Amino acid sequence: MxxxxxxxxxxxxxxxxxxxxxxxxxxxxxxxxxxxxxxxxxxxxxxxxxxxxxxxxxxxxxPGLIAAAHAQLDRLTLTSRAFVHDQFADFCQGLAELCGKDLVLPMNTGAEAVETGIKVARKWGYQVKGVPDGQAEIIVAADNFHGRTTTIISFSTDPDARDDFGPYTPGFKIIPYGDLAALADAITPNTVAVLLEPIQGEAGVLVPVEGYFAGVRELCDDANVLFIADEIQSGLGRTGKTFAIEHEGVVPDMYLLGKALGGGIVPVSAVAANRDVLGVLKPGEHGSTFGGNPLACAVGAEVVRLLATGxxxxxxxxxxxxxxxxxxxxxxxxxxxxxxxxxxxxxxxxxxxxxxxxxxxxxxxxxxxxxxxxxxxxxxxxxxxxxxxxxxxxxxxxxxxxx
Known part of the structure; x- marks a missing residue:
């Protein structure tokens, strides 16, 4: 040639x-x-x-994921969440059990999972913790990458992601990654969540010092604050465990999942948490036309089965x-x-x-x-x-x- x-x-x-x-x-x-x-x-x-x-x-x-997709394509691809389809419960139960959580909320992209986590944390803060309306704060780390929506880039420190896209969404505090003293100083009675990547991928695959996340967990417990682990890139087998946070022996209150959850075939993301957290959502308060669609659930359920073998x-x-x-x-x-x-x-x-x-x-x-x-x-x-x-x-x- x-x-x-x-x-x-x-x-x-x-x-x-x-x-x-x-x-x-x-x-x-x-x-x-x-x-x-x-x-x-x-x-x-x-x-x-x-x-x-x-x-x-x-x-x-x-092959297993392609077979699951082909089989579902021949049957049913979309209903919207206005109805229940026969793949939905299988996927949600399997993923909830994989995460060790009570409930799952399926979405599509990783950014949607992060946005969902932010909304749930804020609503939990108002309804459960008793934070005054409109005063909820979420603590994040510098050099983070959680997506590119206008809310998410509002707490980015990357000029390429942030510059010229304002005005920015308030309600976030940015602290250095891996700094427990800075986290302790940043927590106030209005803090509803700490949102962190167990490993910061976009920043250069940064791994914090051993014991950092145990400290994060302790600070969150002491202050009645949710710990949200963004495992969208680091989770589902990438680091040698199902979730990267497992290397620290820590269990977050909420997992944010995506990317590999769709098997490289369809966009699938999800939030997993216990009923006392995800249960704050009521019908009509959050949703997605394509979130939890039959094709996504069929592929996602097969992903969960692959991971369940270890x-x-x-x-x-x-x-x-x-x-x-x-x-x-x-x-x-x-x-x-x-x-x-x-x-x-x-x-x-x-x-x-x-x-x-x-x-x-x-x-x-x-x-x-x-x-x-x-x-x-x-x-x-x-x-x-x-x-x-x-x-x-x-x-x-x-x-x-x-x-």
Missing amino acids: TDLDLRTPAALAAAERWTAHNYHPLPVVIADAEGAWVTDVDGRRYLDFLAGYSALNFGHRH EFQERSARLGARLHDSLTALIGQGVLAVRGRGLWAGVDIDPALMTGREAVERLAARGVLAKDTHGSTIRLAPPLVVTEEDLDHAVAQLAAILR
Whole structure:
């Protein structure tokens, strides 16, 4: 095939012409995928080390998930929550039991789950805690990433996410991530919730010091404040456990879930909490036309069944140890630091060598797809179906671009 026969340039030009420039994608046009590998429109294969920001924890086109989707497509795809469909209770019960919670509220996107968590926390604060109307406060961490709605970007510290989108929603306090003293100082009688990511992915896969979340749990208990864990990226097997917060032996009052919950097929998100929290919602106070639709529930229920076996959590823990050992061996050879848990790593490249963007462009040229974040940091998050050989190959390509 000559350069004149390549389809990628025309596809990229069309995308550039007809879409808003809210992303800066790598020059790769994917047409097919299976497992941990994707193929572009010109037949070039790439190892996927991003996995749709953890939406593809089970790989591309997992056979069990595809079968569940196909079976449901032949029967029923949408009813709206004005009625009950035959997949709804199965999904909600399975997910509630996986989370160890009483109730589940299904939505679609991760941002919707976060918005739902905010609304529930505020209503709980007014109806249960007794916070004066309109005075509820939620504490969040600097460098967070919880989504891109106007409410969520109101408590972002990322200029790209926040600037020029005001006026901003009040009711949030921002403190340094990992700082228990700052959290203790920020809590007031009007605090209804503390919303945190167990690992900050967008910030560079930042893991707080051991004991931080135990301290968060204690402070929340002492002040009658809800602890909300945003497990949208970190949950559902990514870090070697079902939820990343489990590494700290802590149980939050509310889980926010998404991404992998849809199996890489449909957008599925959910909030899971006990009845004394989620039970504050009454009919008509919150909803979604597509939230909890039959297709989403059929796929989501199969995701829950896959996780219930523990196989994917074990793979992530075992292969994650191999990945981190291999990456750590590159420190001093162009890598400054490695962070993360399970099959999730943030890698700081020496900025004297290249930026994060330059690193992922060079990796793509060698057949590995990853994503940069701030400065010279790149994120690696392969599907949990990745093999040892795939991991070794990807790390070898990273080592090669650092030489």
